[in-house]
Amino acid sequence: MIDKNDKSAIIRMFHVHKNYGSKKALININLDVSKNEFLFITGPSGAGKSTLLKLLYLGEPVSEGQILIDGMNLSRISRKRIPLLRRKLGIIFQDYKLIPTKTVFDNVALVLEAMGKKRRFVQKKVNSVLRMVGMEKRFNALPQSLSGGEQQRIAVARAVVGMPKIILADEPTGSLDPESAGTVFDLLKGFHARGGTLLVATHDQELIRKTGCRAIHLKEGRQIK
Amino acid sequence: MILFFKRAIQDIRTNKFLNAVTIITIFLSILIVSTIVLFFLNANDYMSSWKKGIRIIAYLKPDIVEPQKRAHSPLLAAGLASESKNSKLPYGRRFPAASSGELQPNLVDIKNRIQGLYGVAEARFISKEEAMKRLREQMKRQSSLLDGLKENPLPDAFEIRLTGQFPNSERIENLAVQIESLPEIDDVEYGRRWIGRFVKLFDLFRLTGYAMSGIFFIAAVFIVANTIRLVIYSRREEIEIMRLVGATDRFIKTPFYIEAIIQSALGGIIGLAALFAVYIYISTNVEQGLSSDLLHVRFLSLRQSSTIILCSMLVGWLGCFISLRQFLKE
Ligand SMILES: Nc1ncnc2c1ncn2[C@@H]1O[C@H](COP(=O)(O)OP(=O)(O)OP(=O)(O)O)[C@@H](O)[C@H]1O
Numbered sequence: 001m002i003d004k005n006d007k008s009a010i011i012r013m014f015h016v017h018k019n020y021g022s023k024k025a026l027i028n029i030n031l032d033v034s035k036n037e038f039l040f041i042t043g044p045s046g047a048g049k050s051t052l053l054k055l056l057y058l059g060e061p062v063s064e065g066q067i068l069i070d071g072m073n074l075s076r077i078s079r080k081r082i083p084l085l086r087r088k089l090g091i092i093f094q095d096y097k098l099i100p101t102k103t104v105f106d107n108v109a110l111v112l113e114a115m116g117k118k119r120r121f122v123q124k125k126v127n128s129v130l131r132m133v134g135m136e137k138r139f140n141a142l143p144q145s146l147s148g149g150e151q152q153r154i155a156v157a158r159a160v161v162g163m164p165k166i167i168l169a170d171e172p173t174g175s176l177d178p179e180s181a182g183t184v185f186d187l188l189k190g191f192h193a194r195g196g197t198l199l200v201a202t203h204d205q206e207l208i209r210k211t212g213c214r215a216i217h218l219k220e221g222r223q224i225k
Numbered sequence: 226m227i228l229f230f231k232r233a234i235q236d237i238r239t240n241k242f243l244n245a246v247t248i249i250t251i252f253l254s255i256l257i258v259s260t261i262v263l264f265f266l267n268a269n270d271y272m273s274s275w276k277k278g279i280r281i282i283a284y285l286k287p288d289i290v291e292p293q294k295r296a297h298s299p300l301l302a303a304g305l306a307s308e309s310k311n312s313k314l315p316y317g318r319r320f321p322a323a324s325s326g327e328l329q330p331n332l333v334d335i336k337n338r339i340q341g342l343y344g345v346a347e348a349r350f351i352s353k354e355e356a357m358k359r360l361r362e363q364m365k366r367q368s369s370l371l372d373g374l375k376e377n378p379l380p381d382a383f384e385i386r387l388t389g390q391f392p393n394s395e396r397i398e399n400l401a402v403q404i405e406s407l408p409e410i411d412d413v414e415y416g417r418r419w420i421g422r423f424v425k426l427f428d429l430f431r432l433t434g435y436a437m438s439g440i441f442f443i444a445a446v447f448i449v450a451n452t453i454r455l456v457i458y459s460r461r462e463e464i465e466i467m468r469l470v471g472a473t474d475r476f477i478k479t480p481f482y483i484e485a486i487i488q489s490a491l492g493g494i495i496g497l498a499a500l501f502a503v504y505i506y507i508s509t510n511v512e513q514g515l516s517s518d519l520l521h522v523r524f525l526s527l528r529q530s531s532t533i534i535l536c537s538m539l540v541g542w543l544g545c546f547i548s549l550r551q552f553l554k555e
């Protein structure tokens with residue numbers, strides 16, 4: 001499915017700036033992410049990590065510069081094609097963003113339903129992904145009845161269920177105890193092992209050192225070596 | 226599609242209050258509008274049967290019917306009352322009695338001229354003798370009062386019946402003026418002059434009814450739009466999340482449409498059902514009290530009812546369309 005030897009860039013950012021009003025959140029970011037790369041984005045709080053990820057999934061428009069993702073130019077993409085971009089991405093949000101009125105199963109299934117997948121396929125796929133994150137017994141629970149670590153695992157399940165090419169993870173282990181963090185991290189490594197590309201924003205220097213993967217550092221919106 | 230229905234029904238369940246508001250709004254609007262429709266339907270029936278009953282009486286000038294004819298044929302009145310078809314045959318004034326069923330030529334001429342006017346169904350000659358006979362019948366016991374009269378004071382006349390759906394009061398007035406302008410006609414009376422005013426009032430009423438229905442339609446659309454906006458607002462976070470995980474606008478919108486249409490169909494059906502209940506109540510309790518041919522109330526036909534329900538679904542759809550269009554612009 002995915003050619004592991006193809007190391008061409010799947011994400012490219014050219015001279016990207018992002019301003020929130022007069023506040024400069026990102027300044028001149030240039031970044032290539034190759035296929036099947038596991039890339040960390042680090043930096044202190046307020047450095048612009050979440051903002052960078054937001055630009056990639058079009059949660060916010062860029063102020064200046066260009067972003068290409070898997071052949072799509074984000075500044076040219078029409079409104080109608082935004083869902084197509086987002087289906088290439090699995091997003092793990094800093095605050096999980098699970099739908100509180102839907103069960104665990106329905107939260108995960110939503111991704112596939114939105115893609116128009118058949119009911120039987122959705123059933124099978126969601127069950128297998130929930131089993132993978134060890135949440136198959138809680139399929140009928142509502143998000144608020146779950147612990148933070150459990151919610152995070154549901155968020156991971158939702159991010160991978162649509163078989164995206166890229167996962168964007170914002171502090172996926174940030175608020176978890178070491179054990180839960182380990183579980184979630186193993187899941188991400190599994191996705192990488194199957195050929196996926198990952199961008200992970202984190203404070204956790206220990207994590208980066210352990211994996212030995214590339215990391216970019218942000219400080220006050222600037223990319224530093 | 227099944228999925229969309231499931232989601233729509235789930236939505237209705239989770240937003241019970243807002244949904245109840247929408248359904249009640251539509252229910253009330255439909256109840257009011259269909260009451261108006263029903264009222265005008267029946268009033269219209271009543272009016273047209275009434276208009277059919279309108280008769281214009283045209284009184285002839287005194288010397289149009291020749292006196293000697295009258296003297297020779299006292300039966301003439303009865304004969305004229307049941308006009309024969311050979312009235313066009315040449316009619317000699319020397320043999321009046323032999324052709325008692327025929328009108329004298331100038332009367333035939335007047336009759337034809339009147340019948341040629343637009344809106345006239347039939348003109349019938351009523352001689353003063355027949356008029357007197359009718360008067361006697363009407364007065365019954367008091368008819369002896371008439372015996373004292375030496376001479377019949379009543380004029381000869383034509384009684385003019387109008388065609389069924391005679392459009393409006395101005396036409397009736399117009400027609401009366403036209404008849405009055407005939408040289409042989411002395412005076413015209415259309416029994417109920419006030420009907421003109423009544424018909425005008427009725428037309429005004431009907432216009433008001435249309436306007437009110439229109440206003441209720443628009444108001445219902447906006448109330449539905451608003452409640453749907455509230456539902457969307459209460460779920461904006463969920464909608465945002467759906468978008469972030471790759472849902473299209475269509476995927477997000479469809480359940481709202483289904484929801485709105487289910488609600489408005491429900492509201493419409495409940496509204497009609499309520500009206501039907503009121504109708505049954507009225508027709509069993511009130512109609513009995515009145516003479517039934519005076520007031521025969523009918524209900525909306527199946528086609529009219531389904532049109533009303535379709536309209537209410539249109540209300541739901543439009544309301545949804547408006548609020549979604551605003552929302553998705555953001
Ligand atoms: N919607 C917004 N409007 C205005 N300013 C914003 C907005 N989002 C972020 N910012 C600002 O942009 C800067 C970068 O924010 P961002 O959330 O990207 O930081 P971060 O690196 O993710 O921080 P943390 O580690 O705390 O999550 C911050 O100064 C923040 O205040």
Ligand SMILES: [Mg+2]
Binds near residue numbers: 049050051094170
């Ligand atoms: Mg952040």
